Amino acid sequence: MGRALIVTGTSSSAGKSTLVSALGRVLADQGVKVAPFKGQNMALNSMVTRSGHEIARAQYTQSLACRTEAVVEMNPVLLKPTSEHSSQVVVMGRPMYESSGVSYQLLKKQLRATVEEALEELLGRYDFVLLEGAGSPAEINLMSNDLVNLGLAKRFNIPSILVGDIERGGVFASIFGTLQILPPELSELIFGFVINKFRGQKELLKSGIVELEERLGVTSYGVLPYLALDLPEEDSLFSYRQKEVKRASSSRKRLRVSVLRFPYLSNASDFDPLILEDDLEVIFTDSPSDIKSSDLVVLPGSKCTVADLNWIRECALDDALSSAQRAGSVIFGVCGGFQMLGGEIKDGVESEFDSALGLCHLPITTTFQRDKVLRQIKGVCVANSLSDRLVSGYQIHMGIIDASGASPLFRVRSLSLGEGGEEFLEGAVSASFSVFGTTIHGIFECDGFRAGFLSLVAQRVSKSFTPSLRSYKDHLEESFDRLADVTSREIDVAGIFEQAKRWKPKESI
Known part of the structure; x- marks a missing residue:
């Protein structure tokens, strides 16, 4: 059974998906057979595998970063919103249910075996599996029958690195609060944290990072700068915000x-x-x-x-x-x-x-x-x-x-x-x-x-109109390589992998 690591975040859009892609490319370049995994994703951006199964676009993109073919086990449950209160539930690449937010919490118990079997399949097939959490692992109202965050990781004995988004403000409080609100059996899975999307001089963060390490007993593995990579976004809603920025800066275009x-x-x-x-x-x-x-x-x-x-x-x-x-x-x-x-x-x-x-x-x-x-x-x-x-x-x-x-x-x-x-x-x-x-x-x-x-x-x-001379596929590859280079330079990637290797995943209990 391969080794594994779950990347959790202090919030949505903290950088979980990006860090999974970055670590996946680093491992792939080292010759490691690596795969992404997200037990449950909510998104209207999706993709079809060669086997004819629907998965979230984010896991497909991560598979490209990992230099491996996308398979349905990488995203066994996909929620596609159909209204403010309901979603189509896609299970192992096929639409199975229409569910409200409340009824889905009851449905999760039925889906637990499906998610765990998919993860076990990947752990048996790959040297390393990079799990991505959803939202925040500290959403205590959603912990029952967890399919995607630390509850799932606990059942498999998989450690976690926590990502905090400094662009939103309050990154120290969000990291501290996340670990403090979690029950001890889940917080003990988090061995360290990474601060993401920083603009400025990292020296300004040093005293806060040191105090956070001392108070929480976990290690900082570095600070990632803000990067504009133009990689596919996890969901359509965020794409609006990103692409509106393009409008303001592109008046010269024809x-x-x-x-x-x-x-x-x-x-x-x-x-x-x-x-x-x-x-x-x-x-x-x-x-x-x-x-x-x-x-x-x-x-x-x-x-x-x-x-x-x-x-x-x-x-x-x-x-x-x-x-x-x-x-x-x-x-x-x-x-x-x-x-x-x-x-x-x-x-x-x-x-x-x-x-x-x-x-x-x-x-x-x-x-x-x-x-x-x-x-x-x-x-x-x-x-x-x-x-x-x-x-x-x-x-x-x-x-x-x-x-x-x-x-x-x-x-x-x-x-x-x-x-x-x-x-x-x-x-x-x-x-x-x-x-x-x-x-x-x-x-x-x-x-x-x-x-x-x-x-x-x-x-x-x-x-x-003069077409771009660069292919879109080449753009993605260059973006993954740049992301991996920056990540390897700015954070202790070797230390993260060393910690992950000390934890041996086990079959779900």
Whole structure:
């Protein structure tokens, strides 16, 4: 059985996911067979494994950092919010339940064996497993049947390093409070802490760190500086905050891209490759004026398609879309956004509405089914000037689209295990070549297609566009390497691993 370490944090967004990626890349570069694990994640950013199972995007990204293939055991339980009070519960890559926050606490007892079996599988397959906690381990109201924090770690005898976010303020109090509120049998698992997102001179922290070590009896393993890495975020909500910053600093850019800020937007990471293009300004917006002044308007994925379609009309964004198209703008829909661009949407599965009228920009209809389509995709573009450009990505949708009345965008085949791999036509393009739609997530990660499509948009609106010379895959690899280099330089990575190796994981008790 391999060794393990759980990275916990004083709060959400403290840097747990980032530190797992950093430590994973360090170990992978040392030749260690390492894997990430998060027993339970709540996110609308998700990914499909080669076996056709849905996991959180964060664990997929961490698997890239660890230089290993993503498998469903890395994230056995995924919660995808469908309202303020309920979520779809994805268990071992398949949607299983619709649960409220209160009822989920009862469901956790049933899911405990599934989470523990997944962790045991990874511990038996890898030399080292890096667990990521959720939120804070000190949420004492949620400790019963813990699936993701120190309760799980205790059952497997796995030690923890605690990450504190100094950017939020109060980092010493949050580290101290976390350890003080935990029961002794859980706090004893935390052997040290790391301070994250620091800007300034580290000497200013020294006296506080020394006092914290003395009062808590744990060790500081270093201070990580604030890093802007442009790695995919764990969830769509945070992506809004990050990408709004891009807007303020990018007025010099030429092509203007607006992504609709759906209340239930999913897979916001689809648009990270666009943000890295120097000749683009990318904003997430709910403003009709933003849409009317954009060269490209994107309708992203949605966990609640009909609800977000109704939101479009409530915000008068449907009229703004029509105005933008008449003025020469291009419209692109991804997954749920693609479905909204069509005619009738027959639901009764994802929402309480049996039927809804789409925006009627494409001659397609959508019928929702209870089985979710989950597969990796590869193929070529077949649309006029974009033809023969290679594409790949993944599909996560419950709405089946009839696009027989439209011109297809792609010719693709499934790469997922157990599927035949026969080619089929996918997506749609309007007769005016101004409205595009696809169910394929990750489509803009395809460098050739992204460059060709954005050049087409620029030509249509009579603007210039020079594609980035750097591939998105290379950008991710460079980011992981930089993260690992900074982490190795600024914190005692060897000391952390040495502590972890002193604890021998055991089968769950």
